[in-house]
Amino acid sequence: MHIVRMEGLNDFAEWRGKARQVLAAGLSPDQVEWRMLGDVGGLLDQPTPLPLADHPVGSVPRQFLDLAEQAICHADPARFAVLYRLLWRLQADGQLLQNSADPDNSLLTKWTSAVRRDSHKMKAFVRFKSIVDDSGLERYAAWFEPEHYTLERTAPFFARRFDGMVWAIVTPYRSAYWDGESLAFGPGGKRADVPQDDAVEGDWKTYFSSIFNPARLKVSMMKSEMPVKYWRNLPEAELIAPLIRGARQMEAEMIERTASQPPSRHLRQQAREVEGAEDVGEIASLADARAAVQGCRRCPLYEHATQAVFGEGPEHAEVMFVGEQPGDQEDLAGKPFVGPAGQVLDRAVEKLGIDRSRVYVTNAVKHFKFEPRGKRRIHQRPDGGEIQACKFWLNLEIGLVKPKVIVALGATAAQSLLGKSVTISKLRGTPIALADGTTLFVTNHPSYLLRIPDVEGKAREQAKFEADLLLVREAIAGLRKTH
């Protein structure tokens, strides 16, 4: 039997060096006993000098090194031996780690997750106390009792987080110090090495008890996330029992205490508001309409869209383009025709020499209708009822802008303006005289052009669209002459 004595509790490099030697000597796991420094049982036996290596060491998967480095921090005294057994067995079976049914393997998994959890809990539950010395320098110290040997692997986290502080974390087996520049480790300590009190702790306890909502008491949930074994070093833990005891009573009081007379400050404020309240009178301008449409409830579309998107353009534009409804981007921006279809329209208008500054653009329906699909909103066509409901606003716009020419872009716009459903191909190319004396042209919606997949078809439709706009331009020119 060979006895290998470990100086460190969790020193992976040490274990690795010794394990390599033992392995090279060809010692099987049951020929080796791993002892920790200060092991009572090992007091009498002397470590055997390790035999010199007489055959080369094999290799292990990278994964094993990563896991072993974590597992060695576990408090189980068997850790060195089990790791060596795994190392030994890996020489014969390189796939061993993939077999989750193997007892050594599942022990390894159990240990690594316990170590990771303990390290995570240290990040969460270390509580620093501040110490101010005579020179006014403020330093911080914490007493923490990890369940495993996790200080060394967790201290760098605190160094990254508390760069500008001088701090120490003392545990029973080791301590870590940060002086603002480098991290150092020293021997373990006692609880008394760290001050009992801290000036801010009272505030923290105040916060802890005030943020707790007694109507939601869920003690088991709290205990599973904040295991009781850590409580002895958490200053807030002493509040838990009284808070739980008082919870039902507090909840009952909240329920019983119904509204009392509002404070006078509130009454004064209400009075001011009533005085200041304006009558929502008639809609006499585009600005009035723009404000009023935000409160529209004529159809259900308002509820899921961001906002109503009203038309935009000069107050007395000669031409009004009417689209279908705002799309995703228009809905977010609150402006019509800012998305891809708007760009198609802008380009065509500019190309054909229609003065953009004389054009008013709007939509038949003012709220975006969509179907949520994961992270996207899929456009949906408004139905007859919605078009009809929203005609109120389009009529207002037409009445206030008084355009001479209206261009319906697409079937929804044409349906709104003509009061019946229509086919674009039958109506395009000829002006239609409306009852109020304006001239209506009907063409496709520019988004239609965007959806044509083939280049040829797209070019053909683009030409038709431009031909329609050309008619619009001529009609405007004609109007000017007759004036």
Added chain:
Amino acid sequence: MAALTLRRKLAILSDAAKYDASCASSGSEKRNSVGTGGIGSTEGSGICHSYAPDGRCISLLKILLTNFCVYDCIYCVNRSSSNVARARFSVEEVVRLTLDFYKRNYIEGLFLSSGIIRSPDYTMEELVRVARSLREEHQFAGYIHLKVIPNAAPDLLAEAGRWADRLSTNIEMPTDIGLETLAPEKKPSEIRTAMARVRGKLDEADPDKKAKAAKPKFAPAGQSTQMIVGADAADDGAILHRAAGLYSGYRLKRVYYSAFSPIPDASSRLPLKPPPLMREHRLYQADWLIRFYGFDVPEIVAGGEGGLLDLDIDPKLAWALKSRQLFPVDVNRSDREMLLRVPGLGTRGVDRIIATRRHHRLRLDDVARIAGSIDKVRPFIECADWTPGGLTDDTRLRARLTPQPEQLSLF
């Protein structure tokens, strides 16, 4: 009036914040204070530093700058007609408390909200000042979550996103009518417009989109919102429908559902009873199914009755029991979408099933090992050595899979 001590203010202004369900401090960029002489770090996943006896994690100093408010939202403890004690922190006090708590490792950062005082702009400006001071004067690299005050100027929003990790604007109620009834001064479209603005800024700062110049950063942990459940009559269908619309429209990271809990000095128009915690729990489960399992709202709602989710069993099981014609699913052959619909199988389980079946056909034992527990799964699958036979259509299946009430209790 005698001046309040800082501790008294802290008691009042954290009590006022305890009804907000959001708490996460995760999902932000990675950063630390190395070499800055400051303090603070975020490493992607947040850390819960403590737990209150209500089971909720304490990760941030969650407080209000002030609980004075000019609004009178019925469901809110801070509404102007309520007789709760009032207090107001100065910007410097909040900064000091945050740093003091952070240095003792009590918290991951600050979650600052506020009652509306004077005007939305004034209030938002105060919140922004706290964040700016922490970042610029104190090199604070911890987590900051700021509440957006709807209707505040867009440039204040832009600055808020520069300092904060996360921004949130609470939608409050599942329906516009509900909101207008209970919060007469709040305009739903203003709340949504604020979210749309934040989304616009998030899009601009999105590092995935190609652009030449380095982009100014904006709320790297994204935006979230909270909806109060059970204060009005809106059903689960309305709630989930609203949530789906918000996720798709504003790139929200999370919708928090907050079971309405009784508040002191409450209006008689409110349901004054213990908060519907199980309903809240089911909504979170349903939300999860929508975001990660490819379910849509109507399907999930159809698992319950009359627009409400089943409180006794989880929404996926409820849906499956009503969609038995689609089962059993062959775990050795079905596509990912369908496997995700099997009760008791999670996304990781499904991925492991798909990986394993490339090597060999799965047996019931394999599935049990992967799923952790087989009871819920068994009636809905077929594998190498198992078919459920009549079990899938057994009329007693629901009763058999419904946990006993004791287990159901959250206590």
